[in-house]
Each structure stands twice: as C-alpha cells, then as structure tokens.
C-alpha cells in the first residue's frame with residue numbers, strides 16, 4: 001500500500017465548483033499521494049432529498065476508488081439529520097459539517113464560518129443532531145470569522161461531542177482565501193482540541209510541509225487544496241513516492257479524461273468549456289507553455305477551438321512545481 005507508509009494521511013480539500021465528481025475521477029485516476037477526499041459542500045436540505053442532483057454527485061458506485069467524505073453546509077438540525085440519513089442510506093459512514101465557508105451570503109445566514117462566533121448555536125445544533133445521526137461526524141472550521149479567539153471559545157463546545165476529527169483551516173473567514181495563515185492561532189486551537197486535528201492552509205510544497213510537520217508533530221492528517229491542483233504531482237512528492245516517469249503524458253491523460261467526463265455529464269460547449277477553463281486556472285500553472293497559450297485557451301468558444309488551444313498548451317508538457325512568483329490566489 002503506497003499510501004499507508006509515512007504515518008500521516010493526506011486529504012484532498014473540498015473546492016466547491018472544482019473538485020466535483022468528474023474532477024475527482026479524472027484526478028485520482030492519474031495522480032497519486034492522497035489517501036482520502038472531502039467532497040465540496042452540499043446544502044443540508046429539509047425537502048425530500050433522494051432525487052436531488054447534488055446527492056447524485058455522491059452516489060457511491062460512481063465515485064473514484066478513494067475514500068470520500070460528504071460535506072454538509074447548514075444550520076438547520078432537521079435538514080442536516082435528513083440529508084445525513086440519505087447519505088448513510090447510500091453507505092457513507094461519516095459526514096463533515098462545514099463551519100468554514102466565508103462568503104457573506106452564507107455567513108449572514110449564520111451558516112459556515114458565520115457560526116464560528118456563536119458557540120451557543122453550535123452547541124444547540126450538535127445537541128440536536130449528534131444523537132440522531134446515522135453516521136459519525138467530523139467538522140471543518142476556520143480560526144474564526146473575524147478573530148482567532150473565536151475558535152478558543154468554540155473548542156469547549158466541540159469537546160463535548162464525539163467528533164472523529166476537526167480540520168482547521170488556519171485563516172479567518174474575513175480573509176477569504178488570501179493573506180498569511182496564522183500558525184500561532186492554529187497552535188492554540190490545536191492545543192485546546194481533544195479530537196484528532198487536521199491542518200489545512202497553504203501547504204504549498206515540500207519545504208512548507210516539512211516545517212509544518214516539525215512544528216506540529218502530533219498532527220497526523222494534512223489537507224491540501226489549491227496547491228494540489230496547481231501542481232497535481234505535489235501530493236506524491238509530499239508522500240515521497242517515486243516520481244512519475246512521464247508527468248507530461250500523465251497531465252495529458254488527466255486533461256483528456258476530465259474533458260471526456262464533462263462532455264458526458266454536461267450539455268453544450270458553454271458548460272463544458274467553462275468547467276474546463278476553471279480547471280485550467282489551476283493545473284495550467286504546472287505546464288511549461290507560455291502565458292499566451294493559456295490566454296488563447298481562455299478565449300476559446302467552441303469545442304474545436306478549445307481542443308486546438310488545449311493541445312498546443314499541453315504539447316509543451318510539465319514544467320515542475322510552479323515558481324513562487326507565479327503563486328497566490
């Protein structure tokens with residue numbers, strides 16, 4: 001088992017709109033290193049859930065071979081229990097509760113990171129939900145919505161419930177995805193957490209990973225998001241796996257699989273190309289092609305146009321880990 005060796009687990013972070021079913025299938029068919037994946041959030045919905053499209057994305061028989069944990073967003077206990085029950089019925093043993101989504105239209109409704117300043121509401125929610133869940137529960141949090149003190153107030157509440165893990169994205173909600181991660185804030189939060197803690201945030205290369213592992217030796221689970229999409233060979237390097245003998249060919253296979261899966265799942269060039277262009281904003285950074293090749297791709301209108309631009313960009317192959325100057329989002 002290549003992934004069981006180093007004594008830690010690597011988990012692909014959920015990226016809503018990006019790491020959906022098609023993406024996961026293509027990605028995990030080509031790239032190694034991850035042990036598991038958390039799916040992008042679905043809304044915990046009270047209405048009859050069985051026929052809903054967002055649950056179809058999670059049908060177990062359609063998934064890649066990697067263990068997948070569905071994630072739910074919401075503050076309504078009834079809805080959460082109902083949606084988790086539908087997922088348990090499909091065979092899922094764990095669901096993850098999103099306490100990190102930073103978008104104001106979510107936080108203003110008291111969902112996602114909007115719950116972080118309200119330990120009392122989190123307590124009421126967990127008190128109602130936990131005894132009725134047919135699955136185990138993990139949570140993904142930030143250090144707070146506006147202050148890293150929020151997580152310290154919240155931790156005693158989380159400590160009262162049997163959570164399988166707490167993944168901490170070491171930023172505040174108001175930072176969105178920008179600005180430095182707060183490692184001191186993470187250290188304080190992790191120390192006060194009695195559950196297994198997973199680290200998340202800007203784990204961008206081997207040097208960052210080595211430094212984090214040295215500073216937080218008790219952390220056994222590491223979640224990587226954007227940086228594993230910018231350079232899909234990063235997870236294998238973090239795991240010290242043997243290098244891919246032909247990374248350029250692997251990137252091409254990944255691209256072709258993803259394109260085929262989107263063409264199968266979506267109707268019309270508009271939808272397919274917009275998903276592909278979004279994916280290119282990530283893995284395009286790991287290609288050696290000049291910036292103008294990516295610009296041509298972003299302008300492509302129909303399938304033929306797109307295929308010519310993609311072929312040209314892929315022809316230059318993998319360039320290795322993106323240069324630090326090109327980073328940041």
Ligand SMILES: Cc1cc2nc3c(=O)[nH]c(=O)nc-3n(C[C@H](O)[C@H](O)[C@H](O)COP(=O)(O)O)c2cc1C
Nearest residue numbers: 013014015016040041140169201202203224225226
């Ligand atoms: C486009 C985008 C969509 C995201 N969607 C989700 C989501 O559905 N659920 C979630 O918990 N976090 C979501 N996140 C946050 C990531 O899972 C992760 O916490 C964040 O990107 C920091 O990790 P990274 O620096 O390794 O990317 C999203 C981030 C981005 C950039």
